[in-house]
Amino acid sequence: xxxxxxxxxxxxxxxxxxxxxxxxxxxxxxxxxxxxxxxxxxxxxxxxxxxxxxxxxxxxxxxxxxxxxxxxxxxxxxxxxxxxxxxxxxxxxxxxxxxxxxxxxxxxxxxxxxxxxxxxxxxxxxxxxxxxxxxxxxxxxxxxxxxxxxxxxxxxxxxxxxxxxxxxxxxxxxxxxxxxxxxxxxxxxxxxxxxxxxxxxxxxxxxxxxxxxxxxxxxxxxxxxxxxxxxxxxxxxxxxxxxxxxxxxxxxxxxxxxxxxxxxxxxxxxxxxxxxxxxxxxxxxxxxxxxxxxxxxxxxxxxxxxxxxxxxxxxxxxxxxxxxxxxxxxxxxxxxxxxxxxxxxxxxxxxxxxxxxxx
Amino acid sequence: xxxxxxxxxxxxxxxxxxxxxxxxxxxxxxxxxxxxxxxxxxxxxxxxxxxxxxxxxxxxxxxxxxxxxxxxxxxxxxxxxxxxxxxxxxxxxxxxxxxxxxxxxxxxxxxxxxxxxxxxxxxxxx
Numbered sequence: 059x060x061x062x063x064x065x066x067x068x069x070x071x072x073x074x075x076x077x078x079x080x081x082x083x084x085x086x087x088x089x090x091x092x093x094x095x096x097x098x099x100x101x102x103x104x105x106x107x108x109x110x111x112x113x114x115x116x117x118x119x120x121x122x123x124x125x126x127x128x129x130x131x132x133x134x135x136x137x138x139x140x141x142x143x144x145x146x147x148x149x150x151x152x153x154x155x156x157x158x159x160x161x162x163x164x165x166x167x168x169x170x171x172x173x174x175x176x177x178x179x180x181x182x183x184x185x186x187x188x189x190x191x192x193x194x195x196x197x198x199x200x201x202x203x204x205x206x207x208x209x210x211x212x213x214x215x216x217x218x219x220x221x222x223x224x225x226x227x228x229x230x231x232x233x234x235x236x237x238x239x240x241x242x243x244x245x246x247x248x249x250x251x252x253x254x255x256x257x258x259x260x261x262x263x264x265x266x267x268x269x270x271x272x273x274x275x276x277x278x279x280x281x282x283x284x285x286x287x288x289x290x291x292x293x294x295x296x297x298x299x300x301x302x303x304x305x306x307x308x309x310x311x312x313x314x315x316x317x318x319x320x321x322x323x324x325x326x327x328x329x330x331x332x333x334x335x336x337x338x339x340x341x342x343x344x345x346x347x348x349x350x351x352x353x354x355x356x357x358x359x360x361x362x363x364x365x366x367x368x369x370x371x372x373x374x375x376x377x378x379x380x381x382x383x384x385x386x387x388x389x390x391x392x393x394x395x396x397x398x399x400x401x402x403x404x405x406x407x408x409x410x411x412x413x414x415x416x417x
Numbered sequence: 418x419x420x421x422x423x424x425x426x427x428x429x430x431x432x433x434x435x436x437x438x439x440x441x442x443x444x445x446x447x448x449x450x451x452x453x454x455x456x457x458x459x460x461x462x463x464x465x466x467x468x469x470x471x472x473x474x475x476x477x478x479x480x481x482x483x484x485x486x487x488x489x490x491x492x493x494x495x496x497x498x499x500x501x502x503x504x505x506x507x508x509x510x511x512x513x514x515x516x517x518x519x520x521x522x523x524x525x526x527x528x529x530x531x532x533x534x535x536x537x538x539x540x541x542x543x
Contacts, residue, residue: 095479096454348457371456
């Protein structure tokens with residue numbers, strides 16, 4: 059089987075010019091790092107960094123029935139959103155399994171922007187189109203739009219009038235119409251900005267120039283992954299899958315079971331009543347040992363109780379951390395577990411979210 | 418990319434420095450730049466006997482764990498303990514302080530199977 063050609067974001071040439079190491083990710087050629095994942099990670103924790111997120115899907119849902127219909131497709135309650143506000147939410151199968159995790163922004167009375175995972179864009183679009191009802195239009199604007207995440211404590215020094223947390227505003231910046239949302243995937247203050255693909259290079263370079271004195275750095279997917287894992291933000295495909303539901307993933311607060319009707323509701327109600335069989339928990343190694351990695355086995359008192367889904371050496375803590383699905387009766391914070399690494403078991407402890415807290 | 422002329426190389430990106438009937442082994446500048454940010458090194462056990470191309474050490478970056486292979490048959494007689502405290506030596510000085518282990522080799526003829534600098538340079542497209 060031949061690999062399909064990898065797509066390039068409108069910022070591809072900028073990454074290459076910058077010396078990025080480009081890798082295939084979800085059908086796209088993306089920068090995994092420029093010089094050093096650890097340095098990029100620290101830049102976001104201390105100053106500010108910019109990430110290309112043009113690979114992420116952008117779907118517009120529009121029409122007189124958009125709000126009512128979308129609320130039956132997503133787990134969180136979009137009736138709680140004012141125009142200009144967004145929320146983290148899930149798209150589920152009938153069995154409650156996670157198709158995708160996404161942010162839904164209400165950008166008009168009956169108009170929504172869904173920012174979805176790159177690897178799921180086509181699948182989400184198919185699913186939504188198949189279940190479409192009433193006066194609803196679904197438009198995939200992913201290829202015509204680019205996006206960046208600008209993340210770090212100094213982001214407020216880059217832009218005046220940032221939108222409020224989880225809000226999105228339309229702005230004109232130097233002749234470029236953009237949407238700016240106060241959201242992110244790093245645990246730091248930050249924005250995610252969406253613009254026409256034709257403005258991508260101009261916007262990217264403008265931000266790098268403006269941020270020079272703040273120590274801004276272009277950051278890749280490597281740092282994005284370590285930053286999100288320190289915060290215990292899940293990664294679809296690793297921590298989330300159609301075999302897992304949001305309650306097992308410990309993300310029940312993004313599910314509104316008081317809504318009368320949404321796909322997967324019956325299964326989630328049952329999971330909530332009976333308790334999940336397995337739960338996603340964060341953990342930290344007890345000693346300076348090899349970093350945990352996805353698919354390593356988890357043990358307690360010699361018995362296998364689960365499997366690691368995400369793991370790395372946390373650059374902020376300089377310590378091995380991860381997340382694992384384990385038997386629900388073994389999930390108490392402070393519980394001693396063991397991670398099997400190359401045939402040897404190393405002690406670890408189940409922790410509270412997040413794994414990294416700002417001092 | 419630095420590829421010293423006086424060293425030998427493997428396809429799996431180890432470098433080899435001959436020191437009499439011993440060889441000193443590390444990973445190349447190219448390999449460390451591909452891995453970047455080495456955060457953990459698992460050294461081989463002393464006195465371990467290894468066959469050529471047998472995985473005997475592990476170098477872990479933020480993103481992944483990579484096996485390191487014995488370039489030829491031999492016995493581990495020295496390991497670089499400094500890497501346990503400072504694995505970043507591999508990134509900073511891949512051909513110097515970042516060496517991994519020393520093997521006493523069984524047969525010097527085995528070294529003929531290794532690449533010289535020109536052949537390794539060709540392999541990595543340098």
